[in-house]
Amino acid sequence: MSQTQTAPATAAQPEMQAELQSGSEVLLRALKEQGVEVIFGYPGGAVLPIYDAIFQQNAIRHILVRHEQAAVHAAEGYARSTGRVGCVLVTSGPGATNAVTGLVDALMDSIPLVCLTGQVATHLIGNDAFQEADTTGITRPATKHNYLVKRSEDLARVVHEAFYVARSGRPGPVVIDLPKDILINKAPYASAPVAPHRSYRPQTAPDMGQIGKAVAALKSAKRPIIYTGGGVINSGQGASDALIKFVRKTGFPITSTLMGLGAYPSNDTQFLGMLGMHGTYEANLAMHGCDVMLNIGARFDDRVTGRLNAFSPGSRKIHIDIDRSSINKNVAVEIPVVGDAGLSIEALLEAWDNEPRQVDTAALSTWWSQIEAWRGIDCLKYTQIQTKGGIIKPQYAVQRLYDITRESGRETFISTEVGQHQMWAAQYFRFDQPKRWMTSGGLGTMGYGLPAAMGVQVAHPAALCIDIAGEASILMNIQEMSTLAQYRLPVKVFILNNQYMGMVRQWQELLHGSRYSESYTEALPDFVKLAESFHGVGLRATSVDQLDDVIREMIASDRPVIADICVDQKENCFPMIPSGAAHNDMILGAEHAARAPGVTDAGMALV
Amino acid sequence: MPIDPSLRSATISVLVENEPGILARVVGLFAGRGYNIDSLTVAPVEDGRNRSRINIVTSGTDMIIQQIKAQLDRLVPVHRVADLSTEGPHIAREMALIKVIGSGEQRIEALRLAEAFRARVVDATTGSFIFEMTGATEKLDAFLDLMRPLGLAEVSRTGVAAIARGVRII
Numbered sequence A: 001m002s003q004t005q006t007a008p009a010t011a012a013q014p015e016m017q018a019e020l021q022s023g024s025e026v027l028l029r030a031l032k033e034q035g036v037e038v039i040f041g042y043p044g045g046a047v048l049p050i051y052d053a054i055f056q057q058n059a060i061r062h063i064l065v066r067h068e069q070a071a072v073h074a075a076e077g078y079a080r081s082t083g084r085v086g087c088v089l090v091t092s093g094p095g096a097t098n099a100v101t102g103l104v105d106a107l108m109d110s111i112p113l114v115c116l117t118g119q120v121a122t123h124l125i126g127n128d129a130f131q132e133a134d135t136t137g138i139t140r141p142a143t144k145h146n147y148l149v150k151r152s153e154d155l156a157r158v159v160h161e162a163f164y165v166a167r168s169g170r171p172g173p174v175v176i177d178l179p180k181d182i183l184i185n186k187a188p189y190a191s192a193p194v195a196p197h198r199s200y201r202p203q204t205a206p207d208m209g210q211i212g213k214a215v216a217a218l219k220s221a222k223r224p225i226i227y228t229g230g231g232v233i234n235s236g237q238g239a240s241d242a243l244i245k246f247v248r249k250t251g252f253p254i255t256s257t258l259m260g261l262g263a264y265p266s267n268d269t270q271f272l273g274m275l276g277m278h279g280t281y282e283a284n285l286a287m288h289g290c291d292v293m294l295n296i297g298a299r300f301d302d303r304v305t306g307r308l309n310a311f312s313p314g315s316r317k318i319h320i321d322i323d324r325s326s327i328n329k330n331v332a333v334e335i336p337v338v339g340d341a342g343l344s345i346e347a348l349l350e351a352w353d354n355e356p357r358q359v360d361t362a363a364l365s366t367w368w369s370q371i372e373a374w375r376g377i378d379c380l381k382y383t384q385i386q387t388k389g390g391i392i393k394p395q396y397a398v399q400r401l402y403d404i405t406r407e408s409g410r411e412t413f414i415s416t417e418v419g420q421h422q423m424w425a426a427q428y429f430r431f432d433q434p435k436r437w438m439t440s441g442g443l444g445t446m447g448y449g450l451p452a453a454m455g456v457q458v459a460h461p462a463a464l465c466i467d468i469a470g471e472a473s474i475l476m477n478i479q480e481m482s483t484l485a486q487y488r489l490p491v492k493v494f495i496l497n498n499q500y501m502g503m504v505r506q507w508q509e510l511l512h513g514s515r516y517s518e519s520y521t522e523a524l525p526d527f528v529k530l531a532e533s534f535h536g537v538g539l540r541a542t543s544v545d546q547l548d549d550v551i552r553e554m555i556a557s558d559r560p561v562i563a564d565i566c567v568d569q570k571e572n573c574f575p576m577i578p579s580g581a582a583h584n585d586m587i588l589g590a591e592h593a594a595r596a597p598g599v600t601d602a603g604m605a606l607v
Numbered sequence B: 001m002p003i004d005p006s007l008r009s010a011t012i013s014v015l016v017e018n019e020p021g022i023l024a025r026v027v028g029l030f031a032g033r034g035y036n037i038d039s040l041t042v043a044p045v046e047d048g049r050n051r052s053r054i055n056i057v058t059s060g061t062d063m064i065i066q067q068i069k070a071q072l073d074r075l076v077p078v079h080r081v082a083d084l085s086t087e088g089p090h091i092a093r094e095m096a097l098i099k100v101i102g103s104g105e106q107r108i109e110a111l112r113l114a115e116a117f118r119a120r121v122v123d124a125t126t127g128s129f130i131f132e133m134t135g136a137t138e139k140l141d142a143f144l145d146l147m148r149p150l151g152l153a154e155v156s157r158t159g160v161a162a163i164a165r166g167v168r169i170i
């Protein structure tokens, strides 16, 4: 065994000396080599050797969260706002099980993470030892991949491989389960390999033949649309830059999924707004009526497609995705392209110029006038009473938050919880750049926003990091206010407080005869006092005349703030495509002439 | 079960890194996504590279079978996935040990049929036979149907092993 080996006492052999390091030291060294600067974690018996090693070094900073789920969401926020791999450290048993929600969240939204979990010593595994859980078993469907390190000589290799897997191809969370004896025993160090991985080598460069077909189809279009998703964000700034060039060059309309917001500037005239269940009228009708659709880095999620057999029935579809299994999963496409979003858009740009065929500009301008007519409906219209004492509309609160943060000129990152407020944030806050928007899209995890904002703030200490929250969701990870205080992270929590689980209430109103079963919160805390008790600032606005002042005070503060914005309790989020309905069966808000709601019995069975 | 004409059977061979948990990953993928497993075999392939071969017989629409292939292919320890049923001709075989208990005429009839099907007798007592039989799944099924009225008592089947014909390798 490696412990019994002794290194030759020559100064010229640092590698051999490294063999004398403990597993924990080897682990930290590998993390450092992988560029890890911050770990979000929580200690416990099984990981004490790692905490001891952390104590004795300065290269890697540790942020002590108050719940392991929050550690994972914080790492997600860190990862998504920087493009780097987020790192998490939790103990065995309950530490690992608490992390599971965050892991599934990262899996669904393709966020690169490495989560280190403690485990009981190898000889105890399988004996129901104290704080033992079958972590690799539990997290197998919750991760992109996971490892149990059983031999010290595998430790460094596994760490490097985990980072490679987390960030390559379609990114995702990776768990490394670390038995305590592996952390204590001496382990050899190995640097990150230069050779390609044995089996996992995702294709990133697109097939140029397929790109050529895509361009030919796009140039022949009379009613084209470009639909982009989180894949463009994950691909990096270059992908967004190339996307802007491509969209401008084509003159085509573009829409985005919830996860893709910011890849293309929201204020640009070619942008139709978000599509899907709470997407804009123009985006959804353009998707429904298009004749050629180009999907880049989105996955035809049910929140986007609505009823599948009525989804964009007349269009030829092109789908670019780095994950082959995302193609032809829900929607059959004519032209599949497997590849990285950025590389593929660049290939499209090149092929566009080489394709002699010209775009049918007459047809395109007819298409645009149709789109303008849909736009003219102004589907996001709402009425805010401006008289003193007027009740605040949640849409207006987000609108003012956007205006005032923009005026401030500060670099602003927005996270959200899950519910109506999340959709209003997506609709009314406008993003001009990628990586500024963190939301739990695939899993829809209430409690995501506060820890995610915390992770963003750690990565961007000078930026304005705001969690647009609901009063129900925020209570799911409210303990992180304590972390904010400890590390002086001036995160702002902007609660659209409607006293309801508003999104639940909205569905009950539309689908369950307004029987508001368990969706009203009877005994909410006083959020102002709550903020103060966590060493933060508490603010409240109860009427429209107070709103701007509260927002200004909030963003001027250099401390964590909870702004309790008491909004209209009855407001619903529109437009809405009910589950099981088609894109052209949208319900518009009260501002608009009543339209037949598209609710069906079969749709009621869908979530 | 109504027979859906759009469903087809597929024999998928997967070359994987021989590491702990790999079978759980593959089986979990099928269970988690609601795909069928009609038969599953797994064993190391002795090529000195620490690999195993998993053969799965599944069924679904063509879109689902494509999806199964893509899902398997993105598992980190998977080297190669092949749908043998569509990538040219292939051979698929399974083996069964079949215990038939009976006496008199039934016993003689069982032995006669076994000979016709080229099943080998690997164990015999005055009241029982164990037949060993190798062949395509349908051949085994047909033989078992015949044995049922003749005292079929127990069956142990291996599941399908499959390989492409000719020089092609996966």
Ligand SMILES: Cc1ncc(C[n+]2csc(CCOP(=O)(O)OP(=O)(O)O)c2C)c(N)n1
Residues within 6 Å of the ligand: A417, A418, A419, A420, A421, A422, A444, A445, A446, A447, A469, A470, A471, A472, A473, A474, A496, A498, A500, A501, A502, A503, A504
């Ligand atoms: C962990 C979790 N549990 C339950 C749900 C289901 N759910 C979705 S939205 C919602 C209500 C959220 O209420 P609130 O945070 O007040 O937001 P609002 O809709 O009122 O803006 C619930 C319960 C969920 N998404 N996540």
Ligand SMILES: [Mg+2]
Residues within 6 Å of the ligand: A419, A470, A471, A472, A496, A497, A498, A499, A500, A501, A502
């Ligand atoms: Mg609410």
